Amino acid sequence: MIDVIVTGDVLKAVTKAMVALVSEARFHFNSDGLHSRAVDPANVAMVIVDVPKDSFEVYKVDEEKTIGVDVNRVFDISKAIKSGELVEMKVEDETSLMIKFGSVQYSVALIDPSAIRKEPKVPSLELPAKIVLDAGEFKKAINAADKISDHVVFRSDETGFYIEAEGDVDRIEFHMSEAELIEFNRGVARSMFSIEYLKEFVKTAGSGDVLTIYLGNNYPVRLVFEVADGKAKVEYILAPRIEAE
Amino acid sequence: MIDVIVTGDVLKAVTKAMVALVSEARFHFNSDGLHSRAVDPANVAMVIVDVPKDSFEVYKVDEEKTIGVDVNRVFDISKAIKSGELVEMKVEDETSLMIKFGSVQYSVALIDPSAIRKEPKVPSLELPAKIVLDAGEFKKAINAADKISDHVVFRSDETGFYIEAEGDVDRIEFHMSEAELIEFNRGVARSMFSIEYLKEFVKTAGSGDVLTIYLGNNYPVRLVFEVADGKAKVEYILAPRIEAE
Amino acid sequence: MIDVIVTGDVLKAVTKAMVALVSEARFHFNSDGLHSRAVDPANVAMVIVDVPKDSFEVYKVDEEKTIGVDVNRVFDISKAIKSGELVEMKVEDETSLMIKFGSVQYSVALIDPSAIRKEPKVPSLELPAKIVLDAGEFKKAINAADKISDHVVFRSDETGFYIEAEGDVDRIEFHMSEAELIEFNRGVARSMFSIEYLKEFVKTAGSGDVLTIYLGNNYPVRLVFEVADGKAKVEYILAPRIEAE
Known part of the structure; x- marks a missing residue:
């Protein structure tokens, strides 16, 4: 049996992050917390979501349990929950997820x-550059780039x-x-990516959220967002585009 | 001659309530105040609007008078009036309604x-259950139900x-x-209704407005909204849907 | 070379004013400031924009310089700039305009x-009436008139x-x-105009901005808006419509 209570912003952030790539996903509840992973149908991008046990107000999970969730549906429901409002999620009979608030x-x-x-295996990636910045600034840049092109270079x-x-x-x-970044290892890297995916990813986070980018050379990028006041971690891995000469 | 002054929120609330069912209506100005009643073309729902004389800032009505109003048009105009702004309505020559603000x-x-x-006769209804609650809570419930079905049971x-x-x-x-309701007589009743109508009705009122529901068994329901800070009363009567066995 | 710095609201106001009539325009940078003029393709209306040198934070213009600008594109970019945020505009190599903020x-x-x-010549007009009012009030009147007709009379x-x-x-x-106007010379005048143009013009300004109207008899009208806290002047000249008898 699963019976957990969490704030509305966590449920909203987690389901919003997943609907960027898939409409259905497996949610694993284990002794550490809630975990989910999925790849998009085109196999270009992966999303990894983790909500540690401590981010829940109440976390009663008798034994490890995996449920199949219509994330579109739950995201839709979660929009009606106020950010700080508590929401209870309960699975009793294997056939339905009870979501209760107010x-x-x-x-x-x-x-x-x-x-x-x-579910995909998380690939092992050697990524020389680590860049930590405000997710809102990244979002502004992606949305600006989207107006003039369908791909961007991260460098x-x-x-x-x-x-x-x-x-x-244009x-x-x-x-x-370096002075404007939260953290930066001065790593040298460069890859090109589709804006189509990135503009979905940036919806996950806003100004004030912290984003860590791990970048390589013509290699997948890892974008790790800390969302819902740090209570949940959303990671996207996106394959690079080949640059035409 | 009619020459009345009222705050913009009253005119907006009253016309918004009526456009949920009809585009034209008769407005009666008598010694008590403004009254109007109408049924929708399908004869499924009725709206009854009352604005007592005391809710007007100025109420000069020489003799009882009935005018025919394009409520869509007046609602459209009323949207431009600020809530607390005063609006004058004047009928001098039988052919036109003068609406003045700013x-x-x-x-x-x-x-x-x-x-x-x-205009319809208001039916006499014996309704055992009386439930008084916040109109905003009711609105949330109806809008949530609307996403998964086209009918609801009130019980x-x-x-x-x-x-x-x-x-x-789903x-x-x-x-x-009882503790969460403003007033409740513990009456036992149950009826099913079309959400199609209810979702129009709930547009009338918001959080903080008081709604009184009179409910029977497979019988019409009366929804009485106190709107515009209690200055106007909007009542809807809605016929039940037959439940298939 | 042009290298100027101005607040975002000025760039936004100026380009927004021009896109009401044209998508491309010449921008003149001279010793006084930035100037631009254009007529719409139908030759019915003209826009004249002036940003005095003093409205810029930095104004480095080596010699008089005229550039051709895609105002739609620059307006689009300017929407992302916060009102008080500084934006740098730089022309180095004749082929591109660099716009930098944040x-x-x-x-x-x-x-x-x-x-x-x-560019059009600014016509010399003898206009007897001068009316100075809040641009927001004018905007409300034009938008209200737009709902019932396609032309208005200014009188x-x-x-x-x-x-x-x-x-x-209706x-x-x-x-x-006179008491409600900021300034008024009691001049007597009357002309009719297309709302189609006016409703574009009023987007330029909002409540609190000052609008000066110069009106004649069946003659073009001059609408002079002081926008961006008075830092820019936008003037529209609009030809009258002939009134059918």
């Missing part, structure tokens, strides 16, 4: 976990972190020096 | 009252008031115990 | 000024300033007496 109680049908696309060297996009006639460059 | 003055053509669908017994909806796979239940 | 830097391709429609006499519109059945009248 005077309202939803019973959402569960999906057989075996019917959901198999880092001893002078800081760069996001660059080129349109047919160009945009976002630059943060 | 520096703007509208002349809206009146409709011959005899050309408007006859009350000694344990409180329930709104229940069932979708193909279920939602809203429950307020 | 961590983001845009390079927008310039257009050959000779490829942009020739002024010793009793004040009037905007009148007539629909098929009528609206906006009236400000």
Whole structure:
């Protein structure tokens, strides 16, 4: 049996993060907390969500348990919950997830976990550059780049972190020096990515949230967002695009 | 001659309440205040609006007078009025309603009252359950139910008031115990209603407004909203839906 | 070379004012400040924009310089700038305009000024009535009139300033007496105008901005808006519509 209580912002953040890539996912409740992983149908991006046990107000999970969740549906429900409001999630009979907040109680049908696309293995990646910055600044840069191109270059060297996009006639460059970054290892790296995915990812986080970027050379990037006041961790891994010469 | 002054929120609330069911209505100005009644074209729901004389800042009505009003048009105009702003309504020459606020003055053509669908008689209803609650809570429950079904069950017994909806796979239940209700007579009743109408009705009121529900068994329900800080009363009567066995 | 710094609200106000009529325009930077002029493709309306040198935080312009600007594009970019945020505009190599604010830097391709429609001469107009009022009030009146008609009459006499519109059945009248106007010379004048243009013009300004109207008899009107806290001046000249008898 699962019976947990968490604030609305955590449930909202976690389901919002997943719907960027999939509509159904497996949620694992174990002794550490809630975990979920999924890849998008095109196998280009992966999302990894972790909510440690301590981020829950109440966390009663008798034994490790995996449920299949319609994340679109739960995200939709979670929009009606106020940020600080407590929400109870309960699974008693394997067939439904009870979601309760205020005077309202939803019973959402569960999906057989075996019917959901198999979870990906998290790839092992050697990524030389580590850049820590405000997620809101990153979001602004991605949304600006989206207006002129469908891909961006992430680049880092001893002078800081760069996001660059080129349109047919216009160009945009976002630059943060070491002084403007929260943390930076001066690692040198450069890769190109689809904005299509990135603009979905940035919806997850806002100004004030911390984003850690691990960047390599023509290699996947890891974007680790701390969301819901640090109570949940959302990680995206995105494959690079090949740059035409 | 009619020459009355009222705050913008009253005119907005009254016309918004009526446009949920009709686009034209008869407005009666008599010695008690403003009254209006109308049924929707399908004869499923009725709206009854009352603004007592005391809710007006100025109320000059020489003799009882009935005018035919394009409520859609007046609601549209009323949206531009600030809540506390005073609005003057004046009928001098039978052909037009003058609506004046700030520096703007509208002349809206009146409709011959005899050309408007006859007003309904208010049915006499024996309704055992009386439930008084915050209109905002009711609104939340109806909007939530609307996402999974096209009908809801209203139910009350000694344990409180329930709104229940069932979708193909999901279920939602809203429950307020006696302690959470403003007033409750523990009456036992149960009826099913179309959400289609209810979701229009709840637009009338918001959080903080008081709603009184009179409920029977497979019988019409009366929803009485006190709106515009209690200055106007909006009552809806809605026919039940037959429940399939 | 041009290298100027100004607050975001000025760039936003100026480009927003121009996109009401054209998508491309010539910007002149001279020793006095920034100036631009354009007529709409139908030759019905003209816009004249002036930002005096003193409204810039930094104004480095080596010699008079004219650039061709895609104002739609720059307006789009300017929307992302916060009102008080500083934005740098720089032209180094004749081919692109660099726009920089916060961590983001845009390079927008310039257009050959000779490829942009020739600038109009500002007509000399004898306009007897001068009316100074709050731009927000004017905006409200135009937007209200737009709902019932496609043209309005501007009228002024010793009793004040009037905007009148007539629909098929409804009528609206906006009236400000001398006491309600900021300044008024009691000039007598009357002309009719298309709301289509006016509703674009009023987007330029808001409540608190000062608007000066110069009105004649069946003659073009001059609408002079002081925008961005008075740091920029936007003037529209609009041809009258012929009134059918």
